[in-house]
Amino acid sequence: MLFVGRCAITVLIALLPAATAFSQSDSVDRGTSANDLARAVVANELKSQDANHSRWMYHVDRDEQGKKKAKEVVQTGQGSLDRLVALDGRPLTANEQQQENKRIESLVRNPQEQQRLEQTKRKDAEQCKAFFQMIPNAFTFSYAGREGNLIELSYKPNPNFQPSSREARVFHEMEGEMWVHETQRRLVRLRGQLIADVKFAGGLLGHLEKGGHFNVEQTELLPTRWELTVMEVDMKGKALFFKTIAVQEKEHRSDFRTVPDSLTLSEAADMLTKQVIAAANQ
Secondary structure (H helix, E strand, O other): OHHHHHHHHHOOHHHOOOOOOOOOOOOOOOOOOHHHHHHHHHHHHHHHOOOOOOEEEEEEEEEEOOEEEEEEEEEEOOEEEEEEEEEOOEEOOHHHHHHHHHHHHHHHHOHHHHHHHHHHHHHHHHHHHHHHHHHHHHEEEEEEEEEOOEEEEEEEEOOOOOOOOHHHHHHHOEEEEEEEEOOOOEEEEEEEEEOOOEEOHHHOOOEEOOOOEEEEEEEEEEOOEEEEEEEEEEEEEEOHHHOEEEEEEEEEEEEEEEEOOOOOHHHHHHHHHHHHHHHHOO
């Protein structure tokens, strides 16, 4: 049950860094229905997800259940490498820095562990992709507004959609707004909230509470190059044996810099170390 709460947010992560398959002149035809536009946007994201292999270094501020962490992340062809740089707003102690050094050195020396981590990420991405593919059928869309090149669509559950799993049931009990870039057919922002309690086995296996919500935003960093910049989720409920479910996460990504496509894990580790040294000398 927790996975779908996270997936409602992370459903776009694997799809974001992709080149658009539409030209800049492809504005929305006045006769295009909101449902058709949403379907076109989803199809474009799915089609273009593998078209771009740009690598980035960026900063992450993450707040999970009130615990704040700041990280620097570097993407490579072997996966992403990150380094913790602050906890609850304070710099790491010397001992914490040493622990980070050992953790990163271990990942660089043992590529099998890095491969295992990446396999887990890919598996999660495939699961999230499956939910993303449900969007055109799971919801009905209507036009809600416009701001420059952005078109706002509102969505609500499609009564004709039949969820095939517990996770899909949670997904289907949401309504919210989707902002899309008119000419590029890209998702700019996606917001949603649970409009009813979702119970499993009549509540015996747990439930998620009405009002749980999420927000995802992505930004065009370079022409037709989009990246996730905001990810927020707040969901509550009960699991089996009355264990409390409380997922409260915020993640903001910033300070994006391109890195070479050929970057290795070892080189990424060096970049992270230099970043820490440079920050300490400021």
